[in-house]
Amino acid sequence: MNDKKSRIDVKDVTPKPRSHRPADDGHIYVRAQTGKWQRLRKQMGWLLMLVFLAGPWIQWNGNQAILLDVEQQRFHVFGTTLWPQDLTLLALLFMVAAFGLFFLTTFLGRVWCGYLCPQTVWTFIFIWFEEKFEGSANKRRQLDKAPWSLNKIWRKAAKHTGWLAVSLLTGFTFIAYFIPAQELAWGLLTFSASFWAGFWVLFFAFCTYGNAGFMRTIMCTHMCPYARFQSAMFDKDTYIVSYDAERGETRGPRPRKKDPKELGLGDCIDCDMCVQVCPAGIDIRDGLQYECINCGACIDACDQTMERMGYEPGLISYTTEHKLVHKETHVARPKLIGYGFVMVIMLAAFAFMATRIMPMGIEVIRDRNQLYRETAEGLVENTYTLKLLNKTLAPATYQLSVEGMEEVEWIGPAEVSIDGGEVLSLPVSLSVDPYLLGSPVQDIAFVMTRKDADADDAKSSVRTESKFFSALR
Template sequence: MSKQPPAVSVINMYAAREEIYPREVDGFYARLRWACVWLTQLVFYGVPWLTWNDRQAVLFDLTARKFYIFGIVLWPQDFIYLAVLLIICAFSLFLFTAVAGRVWCGYACPQTVYTEMFLWIERKIEGARSARMRLDKQPWSMQKLARKTAKHFAWGTLALWTGFTFVGYFTPVRELAREAASFGLGPWEWFWVLFYAFATYGNAGWMREQVCKYMCPYARFQSSMFDDDTLIITYDRERGEPRGARSRNSKADAGPLGSCIDCSMCVQVCPTGIDIRDGLQYDCIGCAACIDACNMVMDKTNQPRGLIRYATGNGMKHRLSNRDIRRRTLRPRVLIYSALLLLVVGAFFGTLLTRTPLKVDVIRDRGALSREVEDGMIENVYRLQVMNTDEFPHSYRISVIGIDSIRLATPDVVDLPATGSRAVPVRVRVNHGKGEKGSNKIAFEVTAIDAPDVKVKEKAVFLVPR
């Protein structure tokens, strides 16, 4: 008797993406989300066109290695400010997540903002959710081709303008506009405009929720920053179950049914296509579209709002009031994050606004460490890299202290233009017999002649032959 061959089963490790057609919704959180879209994009698209002291107000000039931020000019030596800024962003993320979950993702993340803008264009050209679904199922026709072409042309125009604006933060935007109008952009400028435009077009137009679900690391580690007192979007299962349809005039407490009429509106408006009634999921970006949709349904069925709402795990479990939920939100973790954030932000802006607009680096001449010149004097040679970080020209006086009879053997005044830098060769001499043999500590002082309070002191070493 022959044995039957073992059954073979094929397991597909990849599931094709199902197209999501988010329904448009109106409500408090939808208006708040669009307010964030307007605010962030007015800043992004508008700031490069602002001027400050006859220059672009915000410009990251990588070629000249100068970062202009309104009245502040930062140099590579100011890299510490970037590090502190990243720390501020990290603490802000920890704080906002501990208080209100993925509130950043739902309202201000660039992926969310541009997806909202691209969806608005799609609705204006292809119609509402049902119309878009019907259009995609229809065979290709001239009407469908025209609508699809118009949509992608509008998407591409917005994406190109976004890429152009992005490059405008690194190349003077007015100069960039003139070059773009004459198709005279350099190869790197073309590359970055097209690269950023392609990223915007692909992420917001095609990938959408896949960026949030699979590409963004925040979705994966957000749960480690949640606890039972973190505000999250929650479905009130105790009130809503069991689900079932009812007439508009029926009472919410009539019969065995809960408040949920199982209309699936909360699923239809979700940009990631999840059902919030299944509980908290990492796919949820916290946009609160489901809250607006559910509140609208509750109004139509004459039931109180809040079946889906912002709440906490403890609030739902112990049926806490909104006041108690807010009180428990101010827990030790939040207070510590807030204190650290305020401390770092205060230190950041305090040092940034009170920084001295002058930088000096001292470099010894390694070709001649020490030498004897006329009259038996000992001479050391240095190079001072003097940087005027102010937006006005200044003259500076150089002096040296630390040893009796020490003085400069070169001119002691140097002129620098606005935001200019200059390497100044300096010869320093002391009389024979002064100073200890070997290494002697000295200091260079550079002072602005027209602003004596602008002064920098840099330590150095003077070598006396043994």
């Protein structure tokens, strides 16, 4: 056992302290970076912000196009009102989104996190305020270490003012999807909004301020479940941000005009720019890590360094593990095809159900006190309560009728007008001569038809089944 050959060499792999690594409090000073991937990330981020901010203000037929009215239990989406019975569509939409995310992750890794995740978009917006008021990464680090002074106070105050402004705008916009935007804005400006409206605006503003201003990568690495299960969807054909160790090692500084091969070095000059620009503070050269959000900042930084050195770009790139070891990358593989197939099926089911949403609805509730009664004229009478829904945002007039019985007398209004998005409870009775009934329990159907609709329109009427009871003869 004392033989030297039986011993295992132990290497010290403790990372060397570097000024750009996370500080003791976990704060990461992200260095600003430009390049094609960062331009793409910013463009997609601004597009997401534009859609989010404009959403509550888009009008459709004089009403807010997207309004998720939780209090009234109805969602208005571009002229269509979805009621609780239509929420199967929401479940299908979530399934489409889930399998879409699985498909995208299997194909391109964690690009959702790097380019479109709201946590990333808002974090980079907050970092932009840091850069504008406190300077570059090194200046921000020095400012934090410096004692409090007038210069430090005004810079910190300006940064946090910008953060608070963005947070309040975010909180207001989010709640405006649930409370009409104009009503909410006027209520907040005049202090006439309800307590809960103001509370939820401030609550989500506080969440934005904390998440994007302070927690940042803590949200991505410790609280977001996606970071934990994403590796289950990765394989050796997944495109991820990777470092070509075969080409880059052995790393080290060198004169720009010196051939690295003569010095026994690889293409990596160990400038650590890839670490300094990483919002997660990781070193991509250590291999794939779950903190990596595939934002491509290290790719842009490394490509610019390679260009200055006169080397070929792509030392860090979007690539696959198979490609790194000079094997063929298989894009069309069973797992990716499976995710795509299920996503298409769910999308088709969603589209099919969306096209079958009726602009009106009818629900029948029988009188629970008695199944039937006999009138003085010897007729059998059943009483019902009709719940009539106008799912559109405009008022409409409907004709009511019953099918399944002959010479039936309709007792109650047969024509009603209902305001947009409203529900009307209408008590009606049906009476019929018992000798015209074929059995003590007769199948019938109540029909609700829109008067001004085209008769050939499949959505001009809706029907629901019910029963008519009578005495056994």
